[in-house]
Each structure stands twice: as C-alpha cells, then as structure tokens.
Amino acid sequence: MRIVVVGAGMVGHRFVEETLRLDPAADVVLLGEESYEPYNRVLLSELVAGRTDLAALTLPEASGARVRRGVRAVELDVAARRVLLDDGSCEPWDHLVLAVGARARVLPLAGLDAGGGRLVGGAHVLRTVDDARGVVAGALNARRACVVGAGAIGVEVACGLRRRGLDVTVLASRDGVLDRDLDPRVSAVATRTLRDLDVAVVPQAGVRAVDVAHGHVDAVVLGDGTRVPTDLLVLATGSVPRTELAVEAGLTVRHGIVVDADLRTSDPTVSAIGDCAETPDGVSGLVAPGWAQADALAARLVRDRPVPTLPVQGATLRLKAVGLDVVTAGTRASTAHEDDRVLALDDAGARRYVEVVVRQGTLVGMTCVGSPELAARLSVQLDRPGVVPPDPLQLLVGAPEDQPGSPTTMPSSTTVCRCNGVTKADVVAAWDGGCCTVDEVVTTTRATTGCGGCRTLVCGLVDWLQEVDPAVPATSQEALAVRERGVAAR
C-alpha cells in the first residue's frame, strides 16, 4: 500500500516516523511545501525570545520514506487517487493523509495589506521559520512592539520580545490574556503577572487599523481611537485550518477538514490529522493532540488497530514564556461537572493561582499560574487513577517537611550515623561509658567512620553532653531522660 502524506510539518513527520517504526518496509511519500528540513514549530516563540538557536529546532529526517520538499500540492484527484503537484508531476496513492496544518489568521485591518498577500513592513505573523526570522530581525531595530492577540502565542511572543528589551503592548480582544484557556479569575492573575513584567496589556482593544508611514508600521489604532505607536507588530490572532485542497476535491469541510472518530474524511481513502482536521471533538491548535492522531492513524493503517478516543478539548497548555508560568489541562472550574470536586488556591497578591478538579478520585483537571513546581508534579498525576489522596486538599498544600532535630531535641532513637547505624542513644551510652572526646566516641561507636557526613552532628552531640552533663554516673537511658526533661524545663 502506498501512503502519500501531504504536509511535512510536525504532525506529518510524526505520522511518517511512526508508520515506518511499525513497518520499516512501508511505502510512504512525504510532500512538503517548505524547502527547509523539518523543524519544531512549537519552539518558534523560543527563537523569538532568544532562548534557543535555529539549529536546535531541526527535527530528524524521515528516514525510509521518500521525501519531496519544496513542492506544493495543487489538486487532489480523489477519483483517480493522485495528488497533482506544482511542478507538473503527480503522486498516486492508495491512502492519502492530509496533514497540511493551518495558516495564521490575519485580521482584515486597514493599512495591513501591502498588496499581493504581503503584510506591510514591520508587521509579522508567527507560523514558520521565515516568520520567526522576520520578527527577530525586526526586533533588532525596534524599541516598541505591539502584539495583537492574547492567546498562548501572543503571550509567549510578548514575553520573548520583552526579554529582548523592547517595550511591549499586548492588545487583547477581551478582558485579559489566555481567556480562551483560563477562567476569568485565573486570566486576571496571569494578566497581572504580565504587567509586573512591564508588558502592557490593553483589554477590549478592538484593533481597528494600522497606521503606516514610509511603507512601515507606525502605530495601531484601537476601537476607541487610541493610537498605540509601534515599530514592530506581531499578529497572533489564531490560525485557520488549511482546507482549500479538500474543498476543491469535494471532501466535507466545515471549520476544518471533517473526519470521523477513525480520522477518515468523507472519502475512505483519505484521512486528515493535525491542525487541518476537524474531529468529532473539534479542531486542535496544539501539537500533542496532532501527534496522538498521527500515532493512532499509523497504527490503524499499518496494524489495523482501532483508533482510541482522541480528545482535542482540554489538551495540556504549557506556556513557554519567560517570567510567566501557566499550565492548564483537562477540566477547569467553569467546565466541571456538578459532582466534581474543585479546589482552588487563589493567591493573586503573590501572582499565584492553583486549581485542581477531582472526579471520582481521579485528577481530571489542573490549572496553575505562578507555581511551576506544583504544576510539574500535578501534570503527571492527571487522568491517573488510584493516586489522588482522599482529601484532595493535600494535592495543593501537601504537608510540612520533616524538620531535622537539634542535638538537644532529637529523640534518642534518631540515627546519627547512617553508615554504621549509630543512634543518639548509642552516643550517649558511649559518653556514659567513659568516653569524653569526639575521638573516643568515634572509636567506641564507629560513628563518622563511613562517609564522615555525620561528623558535625557527633561533634554537636558531644558539645551538648559536655555542656549539660559533664559527668553523670547513671545508666544511659536514665541520664538521657533526665537531660531531656532538664532541657525541656529550661
């Protein structure tokens, strides 16, 4: 069976890689429009932030597949089962996989279009390596930047540009940042954090037009007429599934290319995955659901395995923004069922908010702002049965750490020297047996003779013994009890 994959992005590559892993002899053709080697699109905002270099984005080649780069599919001939390409050639398929992704949504703003589908100078979207290069180059000569859109990409780019030292303004269409992914209260905490980083956030911006001077962006005009001067404009207003080929081929298309639970389009020889596909659960804009679809489709085509339920909603969002930690996954307070337990720790003053949703003893949702280590711990408990404590409050607060005791207050059974199993009582017994220096205690008990890590503690015990009881002729346990009472009474 020949499988032709249109689209050599992260999801198309993942599908090819997984197909060849399951069947190294599989006949796979991968068609890619960009002339670049495959790269990690998720990290483009990191490139903008200057936290990674371009070489680190390059993904492994799909070895074992026939890869054609720099060719654009111009028509799907479903009846003849072949893809026509812009160089005049064609590729026949037994099964076709559409992984053509999405394109950046560009708002129809006055002044933005420089003609021929190009954006006016200084304005950029962020979808490809070329886009990221444009933003980075623009940032070098810019003092002020505006980011239109307050979703994940917009916030990551804003933080990245702020890290590069620009004055940054985020123009939000509604009240705060990340408002599609976070409930209003949580969005407010994230927005305040962003402002702490000196990123301005304009709510309800209602961007109306772009002012242009000398062919270059000069300012953004808001709904109320406010003019926000800027040298660099990044449009992060979401993406649109690329459906043109599918539409022309007569496949069913709504928002994206419609697929069933098995990822089949309206033609059984054509499947669609990733950002271009509209599954029964909707269209995803994140890579993880796309990868899961790629793996499931490969298993279906190669091994005839049933496709598991592949949720798109509630996929983990883990923001990559310098200075702002946001993780949200699964159910949140506003989407919780009636019987769910929703526990939240709202600490907006410290720019912190943590929320967990527990359903029948399993963690089904988590949202963390400004609490990266708790977020990390919780994220591996998500959807995992059998591990949530009976009182889910412990997920948020835990319990205080055990405090190491001082020589005075530690119980006599406390191990002093782990290497040789020497307890405080053993040291006291040695003292009572006539040892009166550290070295004598060491010789008698062997404490400190392993790793030597307890030397300070043994010295402390001996100091304490010298202080509280220079010479007590009693049995060790009694002496110890007397001393501890004495100390407690002080």
Add this chain to the structure above:
Amino acid sequence: MPHDQVAQVPTTDSHCPYCALQCAQRLGGHPVAAEPRDFPTNRGGLCQKGWTSGELLRTPDRLTQPLRRTADGLVPTTWDDALDDIAARVQTLRADHGPDAVAVFGGGGLTNEKAYQLGKFARLALRTRLVDYNGRFCMASAAAAANRSLGVDRGLPFPLTDLDDADAVLLLGSNLADTMPPSVQHLAGPRSRGGLVVVDPRRSATARLCDDGAGTHLQPLPGTDLVLLLGLLHVVLGEGLADVAYLRDRVDGVEEVRRSVAAWWPERVETVTGVAAGQLRDVARRLAAASPHRGGRGAYVLTGRGVEQHVDGTDTVSAAISLALALGLPGARRGGYGAITGQGNGQGGREHGQKADQLPGYRSIEDPADRAHVAAVWGVDPELLPRSGVPAVQLLSSLGTQDGPRGLFVHGSNVAVSAPRAGAVRDRLAALDLLVVCDVVPSETALLADYVLPVTQWAEEEGTMTSLEGRVLRRRRHLDPPALVRDELWIWAELARRLDAPGTWSTDASAVFDELARASAGGRADYAGLSHTRLDTGEALHWPCPDPDHPGTPRLFADRFATPSGRARMVPVRPVGPDDDVRADAPLHLVTGRLLAHYQSGAQTRRVPALCDAAGGPHVELHPSLAARLGLDGAELVRVTSARGSMVAPARITRDVRPDTVFVPFHFAGDSLVNALTNDATDPVSGMPEFKVCAVRVERVADDAGPSPARVLQEVES
C-alpha cells in the same frame, strides 16, 4: 599458604567482601575482625557492612561440607562422590542432549581469577555456549552504551578522587549514600559549591545530600529518566552551552542527536517527567557552567542501576553519555561520564569471559582473531570454542524447557531471590535434572540444588578484584577455610579432569591470574602487564596495562576514544517508556533498591546480627497521602501485587517516596520477595531486565485472604 604460617601473621591487608567500592580493610584479631585502612577510594572509612564483615566468617549455618539431595533432603556427602556423580550426570546430559544441555550462571562477586576460570570451564570443560552471569542484572546496559559510544566499558574511566575537585556531579539513579557510603566523601567538593544533582524518584539518602543548598534533587516519575536526559540535552544544545570545538574534533553523530532532541523541549519534558521546566534549565546551565570549556572546575555525569535497569536502559545511558559529550567532558582532565559499578567485582567480572558473547579481556567470542588468541593461550584449536550464548534472563527462562538446558552450575549468585519474576525462575530451577550450586551459605538458590558445594569466602582466599574505577586490587587470605571447604579453582580443576577437558587447570590464583593476563593481552581490558607480585607492591594500577613497565591507565580517552576511528559516537535514541505501565488495576509504580545495612539478595548480610538489628526485615515505603487512601495508619502489613506475583511486608509511611510510587528493598525472600513482582522484560540491546519500574496495586493485608499476618511477621522478625 600453610596453616602455621598464617597463624604467625597478625594482620592481613585486603578489601571489603561487598560492593565495588572495595574499601581497604585490615583483617586481624581474635575473633577475626575488619578495620578500615586509608586508601584513595574509602579514605579510611567503612560502612556498617564492612565493619561487621568479620561476622561472615562465623555464620552459624556456614556450609562446611558438600551436600547431595536425597529423598530426605540435602545430606552430607564426600567431595569425591559428589564430583564423580556430577561429572557422570553432566556426561549423560551431554550425550543425550548435546553440550548446551548444561549451562553456567556466574556472579559479579567472584574474583577475576574465578570469573576467568569459570568462563574457561564453561567453554572447554562443558563445551557449552550457555554461560552468563548476574552482572547482566547490573552492568549490561551501561556496558553496551559505553561500548557503542566510547569504544570500551570501564565503569569509571577516571579515579573516583577526581570528583573531589568538580563543580558539579550529576548522579542519575544511584543511591551511593546507602550502597557505598564511604564514597560520599568524594562529593564533598561539589556539594560545598552547590553542584550535586541527584535524579531519583525517591528522596533517598543520596538525594538528601542535596539539602541545604548543596545541590538539586530532581524527582521524576519512575521510567522517565531518558526523557529527562533528552530535555537536558535539548537545553544544552539549544542554548548554545555545548563545547563546540570538542564536538567538532572528537565526536561523531552530533547532528543526528541534535535533531533527535529537538522535539524534547523542557515544557514537554515536564509533562512527561513531572520535573519543572525551569528546574531542568537550571540544571543544564549549572552543568555547563561547571564544564571546563566554560571555565568550570569540572563536571561529571554518573549513572546507576536506577536509570539502567529499564527496557530502554542502554538508550538512557547513551543519552547520559551524549550529554557528557555535548559538555566536552569524557577525556577532559576535569570531567567525564561513568557508571557506578555495584557488585564487588562487577567490573572485573564482566571483562574476563562470564558473559555469553565474550572471551577474556573483553574479546568477542564471534571474532576469529579473538578466538584464535584465546584458544592459543588455552592450548586448544579455536574450532573447539563454542559460539555466543544467550543473556541471563533468556537463559534462566529456558532452563528445563523442551529445548533448554537440563543442568545448571551456579557460582556466586542467588538467582532465586535476585532474578526478575523470581517465582517463574524458581519453577525453572525446579524443572532441571541437575542443579549444582557453589556457595558460602545455604542461600535460597542453594536450598533448591541437587548438589551444594561449599566454597571459600573473601578472607579465606587469594585473588584480585577490579574496583569501580578499574583499579586492580589484591584480595588476600587471612585465615584457613573450614576443613572441607574448597576454592572454586579446585572444583573446576577436579571436574575438568573428570570430564577429560583439554587445557591446564591451575588451582593457584597467582598462576591463573598470569594466564588471564596472557589471554587479555591486546584486548580492550588488557591486564598483560599485571601480576600478583606487581600488585603486591601497592602500586595503583588501572587497566589497560599492556606490559610490566606500563604504569597503568587511571584516565582513559585523553587523546582518543577506544573506537576504531578514535572519535566518540553520539547515538540518537527514542524513549519507549515502561514495559509494564500503570493502569486502573495496578495504578502505582513499584521501584526497588538497596538498604545501607544489606547487600544484594541478603544471603550474606541477613546472617550478620548487627546488620539485622539495623534493618531486620523488609518494608514497603509509601507516601502519607497514599497511606491515607489505603486507610493505613502505621506499620500494618500490606500486600503489593503486580501482574507476575505478590509480596507482603509492613508498610513504612514516609514522604521520601512519591505519592504515586512505592519502594521495596530487594534483600528479602519468602513472602517478602519483591523480585516475585519485578518485570523480566529486557532491553533489546543489553538483555538487562526492567527491575526498576513496574505497575502494582497495594492493599491492606487485613482486606484480603493472603498468608496470615502472624506468619509473615514471624518471618520478618526471624
């Protein structure tokens, strides 16, 4: 040495009978006791195991005569009768089923001389392909990864003392504060500079060494170490922290690895491992800052069983090596990658022919030139040497099956306790026609044998051990063994004679060592320049040491790697995750490990009263929140069950384990045998089983119909 001469020697300098640190000991006194000696590795320290090792000489149930199984159980017999009958039964099995009807299982605690002679015994006297050893359970993944990237497998390719000056040490899956406590002294330098990084799902004694600003403890979900390492590599390569000149001049495969980690950005790693992205970045930057190319005082990447005993263990070590290479560490005077060897002679034991595919000196049993060299030393036709056998888990699971071996010799190993899926291993041992176990004490495996042959232990024998840093050390005889106890060299010589084996079979350890040196000459682990006499001068000698004037090689890779090209090879890898992952009916991870007071299967340490006082029985460590979920309020008995078996032990409630994970030490047998649960799925490259993670459920014993708590408690207390 005659008995009367020994009696005149007041003390004998030797090394500890337990782990690969091989702390220097002085044996003396009445009754014989061990005291520490100053030595670079242990610096005058001994742990409780070493201090009390003299007790091993006085265990009440020491094996003191050969035993034969009869209808009445194991009964004493004579050496002649035992060896005659064993040889006759081996001949019969071979005649009926061919030479592979008899197999050999060795151990990483045997001296170099015994390890060498055991491999030779298998190939020349038994003519079997089927020889492997318990090192397959410890070092196989690290060995495979080191070989494919660096060209040679020497646990630490630098002296342990090099760690003293480092700015950072990344310790992955090793609890050396419990397993080899005196070694912790070498972490003092990096700890004083805040540079110790411990990766362990448990807050182990070693992880606690990071407290108070001494370093960072990363606590990933069990089975996700490889992802964590790929994330560190991603940051090092992505943030421009790599040693570019070193990579250009000394390393191949960089581009493939760079691409292979492009999809493992820190936030993605966080969702898999549970380690915060920011922490991961900090650790990567700290390691880079400690590396020589950025002006640091040195950085080391060290792996232990915790990250190696997985179905992707070899790949995990490869990722650790790639990280070290990216930072320009291996071969740099102030940095490197190393695997922390576990068993006493885990290093030497894997070099000299106990492995299914190797001949002495790390020679390949499939390579014609290697076969010819060893055959010449042994004085036989190379055609006589069998080919490669199969790795340990495969060997054990084939015992007594239709096409598997019918007889087995076990030396220095307690597989009934230490092998994964131990319940099945016990069944396989029972299916054998002939099981011969050589041991010091009646271990759980010995008690299943048809013949139990009593052998010497450390203070009763001469030989050499190769420590975790590749230094060859002398083990010396301080006292005579009990009258009827014999050295394995003698047993193999006697059996070889009865089996009409070709070659010579010396019973003198020094002579066997000289033969080993010749057999290893020109091999990767070259001992040709070493002898007991030279080692007795006290010279610090690390292999390779190709001739008597060679000073040994404390540090490898200074000029070139041991690969054909002389360049190191980065290997791109892909995580596969645990073979037996958590699910609704087994929602918890099980990890296993060691306690300070015990060693391996506990056959030795469970017989030392002071160690039993310190840690008498097994336990199941679980987090307070899990305990609350299970309704436990103290040290109640709990049952832990995996798809392969179950065990019972008292609960120990501690915050040191993750709430989704339970920890059980593996030193105990009977109803508390945790290896009844562990997974025997193996790494496809190394054959190493996945001891370190499987899925289990935990229940209060009161809730089920298991063995009575009273009985278990009795066993625990006994």
